[in-house]
Amino acid sequence: MKYDLTKKPTRGAQRTLESFSTTMIALLSKEPFEKISVNEICAVSNFPRATFYNYFDDKFDLAAYCWYVIAQEIEVDQATELKADRTLITYFDRLYDVFKNNQTLLDNVLQYNDFSGQLVNSFINYFKNKLQEILTKSIDYSKAGLPVELIVDHCSQTVVLVLKWIFLKHHDSDKQQAHEYLEKLLNIEHFI
Numbered sequence: 001m002k003y004d005l006t007k008k009p010t011r012g013a014q015r016t017l018e019s020f021s022t023t024m025i026a027l028l029s030k031e032p033f034e035k036i037s038v039n040e041i042c043a044v045s046n047f048p049r050a051t052f053y054n055y056f057d058d059k060f061d062l063a064a065y066c067w068y069v070i071a072q073e074i075e076v077d078q079a080t081e082l083k084a085d086r087t088l089i090t091y092f093d094r095l096y097d098v099f100k101n102n103q104t105l106l107d108n109v110l111q112y113n114d115f116s117g118q119l120v121n122s123f124i125n126y127f128k129n130k131l132q133e134i135l136t137k138s139i140d141y142s143k144a145g146l147p148v149e150l151i152v153d154h155c156s157q158t159v160v161l162v163l164k165w166i167f168l169k170h171h172d173s174d175k176q177q178a179h180e181y182l183e184k185l186l187n188i189e190h191f192i
Contacts, residue, residue, distance in 0.1 A: 001064055003055045017055060019045045021066045024059070029108035033063070033119040063119065067126035074098050087138045091131055092159050092182060096175055099167040106167060115168060124160055131156040158185050 003009075009017065023045040027036050038059055042049050056062045074094040099106065113119045135152045144151055162181050166173045173181070 001061050001068070002053075002057045003065070005068065013055075016047065016051060017065065019047065020052065020055065020062055021069050024062050024066055025105070028113065028119070029105060030112065032112045032114075033059075033117070060122070063122055064126065067123055070098060071127070071130055087134060088131075088155060088159070088186075089179070089182075091134060092162075092178075093175065095127060095159070095163055096166075096178055099163055103167060110168065120168070124164065128156045128160045131159055155186060158182065161185070 020041065023041055027040065027044065036059060038049060038052055041059065042052050132152050135155055136148065141148045141151055159182065162178055165171050166178060
């Protein structure tokens with residue numbers, strides 16, 4: 001991403017970033033990602049193109065920033081501070097809550113953006129990659145007898161699979177049932 005997220009943004013930068021991300025989310029509820037242009041984002045946000053390009057390389061960069069904002073809301077980075085045996089479930093629970101709380105938004109976005117398209121894949125991959133980072137750092141895999149990368153990929157793919165099945169493919173399940181799916185699919189005792 002063009003904007004350096006490691007430094008604390010000024011109030012003006014915060015307002016600008018928030019305006020662009022809010023605009024992108026609103027536009028995604030009305031039209032396909034492929035049809036959204038930087039000009040449209042700037043017009044709706046009431047910022048010149050030069051300001052957009054001070055923060056983002058393109059609309060894909062802005063979409064990645066939107067996923068970053070959602071990750072901050074669910075405190076993804078704090079998951080590394082959890083006990084290893086709770087990391088996977090805690091991360092899953094936080095994502096479950098975000099998906100549930102934003103079901104209407106997800107439905108609106110999916111109305112205009114293909115389930116297997118670029119936008120949805122970028123969203124899913126962002127969170128899958130975050131989970132992989134967290135699991136790699138936080139769980140002791142020495143007893144599993146398998147390569148760490150293989151286990152981490154399997155766990156993160158399974159978390160994404162369950163969330164997609166429930167929220168994007170509309171198989172209503174409460175959190176308890178979602179845990180059962182996850183535990184059975186992962187045979188979780190072997191990984192944590």
